[in-house]
Amino acid sequence: MPKRLISSFASGKIVSALLPLVAVTGALLVGALILLLLQKNPVEAYSAMFSGAFTNKNGLADTLVKATPLLLVGLGIAIAFRGGVINIGAEGQLIVGALFTTWLGLTIGERLPGWITIIIALLGGTLMGGFWGAIPGYLKAKLSVNEILSTVMMNQIAIQIGYYLLRGPMIDPAELAAGTNIPQSARLPRSLDLPRFTDIAKALGFTERAKDLGLTGFQAQLYGLFVEPTRLHVGLLIAIVMAVLVYIFLWRTTIGYRIRAVGINPAASRYAGINVDRYVVLSMGLSGALAGMAGAVEILGLHHRMFEPLAVSAGYGFSGIVAALFGKLHPLGAIPSSILFGGLLVGGDKMQRAVQIPQVMVTAVLGLVVLFVVSSEIWSRRRANRRVSTNNSNASETEVSV
Amino acid sequence: MTHAVEMHDIVVRFPGVLANDHVNFTLQKGEIHALLGENGAGKSTLMNVLAGLYKQTGGILRVHGKPVSFNSPKDAIAAGIGMVHQHFMLVPTQTVTENILLGLDDPKFFLNLSKYDQKILELQEQFGLRVPPTAKIWQLSVGEQQRVEILKTLYRGANILIMDEPTAVLAPQEIDDLMNTLRAMTEQGKSVIFISHKLHEVTQIADRVTVLRKGKVTAEGIDAAGLTPAKLAQLMVGREVVFSVKKSRREPGDVVLKVENVSAHNKKGVPALRGISLSVRSGEILGIAGVAGNGQSELAEVITGLRPCTGKITVNGVDIANRPPIIAINNGVAHIPEDRGKVGSAPNMSITENTIMKNYRHAPVGNGWSIDFLKARNFARKLKKKYDILAPNVRVPARKLSGGNLQKVILAREISAEPKMMVAVQPTRGLDVGAIESIQTLLLEQREAGAAILLISEELEELFTLSDRIAVIYEGEIMGVVSTEETDIQEIGLMMTGSRREPQPSANAQ
Numbered sequence: 001m002p003k004r005l006i007s008s009f010a011s012g013k014i015v016s017a018l019l020p021l022v023a024v025t026g027a028l029l030v031g032a033l034i035l036l037l038l039q040k041n042p043v044e045a046y047s048a049m050f051s052g053a054f055t056n057k058n059g060l061a062d063t064l065v066k067a068t069p070l071l072l073v074g075l076g077i078a079i080a081f082r083g084g085v086i087n088i089g090a091e092g093q094l095i096v097g098a099l100f101t102t103w104l105g106l107t108i109g110e111r112l113p114g115w116i117t118i119i120i121a122l123l124g125g126t127l128m129g130g131f132w133g134a135i136p137g138y139l140k141a142k143l144s145v146n147e148i149l150s151t152v153m154m155n156q157i158a159i160q161i162g163y164y165l166l167r168g169p170m171i172d173p174a175e176l177a178a179g180t181n182i183p184q185s186a187r188l189p190r191s192l193d194l195p196r197f198t199d200i201a202k203a204l205g206f207t208e209r210a211k212d213l214g215l216t217g218f219q220a221q222l223y224g225l226f227v228e229p230t231r232l233h234v235g236l237l238i239a240i241v242m243a244v245l246v247y248i249f250l251w252r253t254t255i256g257y258r259i260r261a262v263g264i265n266p267a268a269s270r271y272a273g274i275n276v277d278r279y280v281v282l283s284m285g286l287s288g289a290l291a292g293m294a295g296a297v298e299i300l301g302l303h304h305r306m307f308e309p310l311a312v313s314a315g316y317g318f319s320g321i322v323a324a325l326f327g328k329l330h331p332l333g334a335i336p337s338s339i340l341f342g343g344l345l346v347g348g349d350k351m352q353r354a355v356q357i358p359q360v361m362v363t364a365v366l367g368l369v370v371l372f373v374v375s376s377e378i379w380s381r382r383r384a385n386r387r388v389s390t391n392n393s394n395a396s397e398t399e400v401s402v
Numbered sequence: 403m404t405h406a407v408e409m410h411d412i413v414v415r416f417p418g419v420l421a422n423d424h425v426n427f428t429l430q431k432g433e434i435h436a437l438l439g440e441n442g443a444g445k446s447t448l449m450n451v452l453a454g455l456y457k458q459t460g461g462i463l464r465v466h467g468k469p470v471s472f473n474s475p476k477d478a479i480a481a482g483i484g485m486v487h488q489h490f491m492l493v494p495t496q497t498v499t500e501n502i503l504l505g506l507d508d509p510k511f512f513l514n515l516s517k518y519d520q521k522i523l524e525l526q527e528q529f530g531l532r533v534p535p536t537a538k539i540w541q542l543s544v545g546e547q548q549r550v551e552i553l554k555t556l557y558r559g560a561n562i563l564i565m566d567e568p569t570a571v572l573a574p575q576e577i578d579d580l581m582n583t584l585r586a587m588t589e590q591g592k593s594v595i596f597i598s599h600k601l602h603e604v605t606q607i608a609d610r611v612t613v614l615r616k617g618k619v620t621a622e623g624i625d626a627a628g629l630t631p632a633k634l635a636q637l638m639v640g641r642e643v644v645f646s647v648k649k650s651r652r653e654p655g656d657v658v659l660k661v662e663n664v665s666a667h668n669k670k671g672v673p674a675l676r677g678i679s680l681s682v683r684s685g686e687i688l689g690i691a692g693v694a695g696n697g698q699s700e701l702a703e704v705i706t707g708l709r710p711c712t713g714k715i716t717v718n719g720v721d722i723a724n725r726p727p728i729i730a731i732n733n734g735v736a737h738i739p740e741d742r743g744k745v746g747s748a749p750n751m752s753i754t755e756n757t758i759m760k761n762y763r764h765a766p767v768g769n770g771w772s773i774d775f776l777k778a779r780n781f782a783r784k785l786k787k788k789y790d791i792l793a794p795n796v797r798v799p800a801r802k803l804s805g806g807n808l809q810k811v812i813l814a815r816e817i818s819a820e821p822k823m824m825v826a827v828q829p830t831r832g833l834d835v836g837a838i839e840s841i842q843t844l845l846l847e848q849r850e851a852g853a854a855i856l857l858i859s860e861e862l863e864e865l866f867t868l869s870d871r872i873a874v875i876y877e878g879e880i881m882g883v884v885s886t887e888e889t890d891i892q893e894i895g896l897m898m899t900g901s902r903r904e905p906q907p908s909a910n911a912q
Contacts (some may be wrong), residue, residue, distance in 0.1 A: 043834075144733060252773060254770060254771065254772065255771075257758075257762060259747055260755075261759065265749065265750075267741075267744050268746065268747055271727060271739060273726070273731045273760065274728075
């Protein structure tokens, strides 16, 4: 009997691991139908998308650049979900993180060594995002305010604060001088740029280009990705390290255990002596902190200045939710899933140009993925429930025979 | 003579499980037929086939002599079969009448409720199922809600009624009412299938009994007259069951728990405890008797820090009233909560994670910051072995355990903390005979070990078996505290309905 039980658990795991892939395939198939309706060739479109995102160094670099904020936001979303709260406010948390990082960078300027300022700015943005996330957490814990509504509201507040600051106190003096008044900050000092992969390679002594070494094909692209000038910066490494840290945090520490317990069963957690309110605030705060860190990394690694809040957040606050769900709310699962969604975003651009379809088509495919992922989740949960009832009768039957 | 229901050679197979293995079952017209078996024996599966919820893998089903094949509960209802589930399916904000009419084609468009109220009153009169038709469901007691469920099936013309563990949620008086109703129904030609694992009820009410064990019939339609609970238990479990767990004589020690003049409100903000005072001594079990909803849950919650209150609660002299639950835990208070699945455990967490819910803060499992999951797993394995918890391994989520095994996980966790004070609420509710025996034995072992135990139970038999003294709670007040040896069920029953016992020296001596 135990053997049979074990094997049925195991098979359940395999199915649930394959499910996301099935969901993506389903979404792409429905997307293909839409493309056919638009009288475009889906094979051509999808191959443009794939090759654009994954087969050459610039595409790969862009994919990983976009995967970085997706991963950080996704980690935060995973913590929130695990803690039983739903954070729709990553967009706003990312924006306040980016704003505060920019302000810190501009204020400190070059008075301190660059790397110290980078750390301060990075932590500052993270803390600001955490603060922004903890507010809805506190409102939920103390006043039972629905966090889905309050986080969405906090997004709007963050966006408008951003516009206010960038049109007023934080505006680039050059914009005022030129009279163009574009709402953006001054560029941060170059000493605050997060190192790019190419800079590191240069420092390590890799100076030859792929063609100098006689590399060809994908090998050359891969070499180029890490050595030749691309936009890829160490933010990616920061995000991956954070994924590992979040994993350890959730599954190896007391606080992580409490967060998960509160998420799974608040009543049992309270019964076990956990201060549930505190952990609701903490989950939201940590979730916001990771989104804030995404904002900080985007500023320091990619944009080097703050501009239009919605262009900086670029919907990562929402696509990060998809990436987290797709990674089964597991910090390590979020790594491949963010890369996949980064690739979809980049490849979508290429697809749009290759077959001349509207940009929104990419958004539609992403939306389809969300639908498929969510419905497959529900399907697998129902399936699990059915298994529970049969396994239950199993268990008690063994009980009788002993 | 035609049978109301004939189920012949029924096989139901779930992936990996044979839930019903060539089961035969016949229901005669006008009888009460008890279907008995442990949890997971296949009772509910069999009845879900009859109610059209599952389709059998093999076998024949006849209703009033005609072969039938149900594809949905609708087909079963059309054939006159109604099922009252253990968990009621009612809309709390709607009235009794509205709930009964829900989903029917008549009334079609205009709701002329008063006309239907009248119809339902007539139906109530016929079977002695009194419940005001215009009352909203949330205003009704559990017993009344059950009556609504029965009325629902009767209104739909059911003449074969399946009751799935109907007494599990009822108070003693409500059980009597239900029994009368069932008799009234059979007298008027209806037939009743009564699923239960409470043996004495079965011998009381049933005409015939069918017993299932591990999906197979071990006794088919035997006459209930002359059956003893012991015989039934043997058929259910497949071995002799030691019935009353024996407790030894033991002089209680010092007072551990002292509750003084404690009052509290319930979830709805209504006073639930009104000036309760009691005390429990080391090595003593104080039973709390009372009809459900008279403040028992709230009493357990104020002692364990889950509910605010006024008054004083001390454990070994430390005041723990109105402090967070962690204070009670740190002062050696263990809690076996009423709701195993929602409060006592986190169903989606593994057995390991459930067993460390209270000791993860300190060595050996944790150091305050991190948890050593190797040690945690070893700890869980040790408990699994010691308490005979049946599961393939300790990584299995708690939700996959049967009720008895889940309760063992909770008890194992609470007992491993070596509690000084234990609050056990309905520790054996819904468990089968074998599990009840082991849970009760564990509680008595704790008593031997010198723990003070507050046992809240609605099973009078259990209270009499385990308790040294019994306190009766009625509308949030203690009606009296009596020594188990000096009282009987009649006296307790009287107090449970609100007649106060004259204070006697022995009751106040503590």
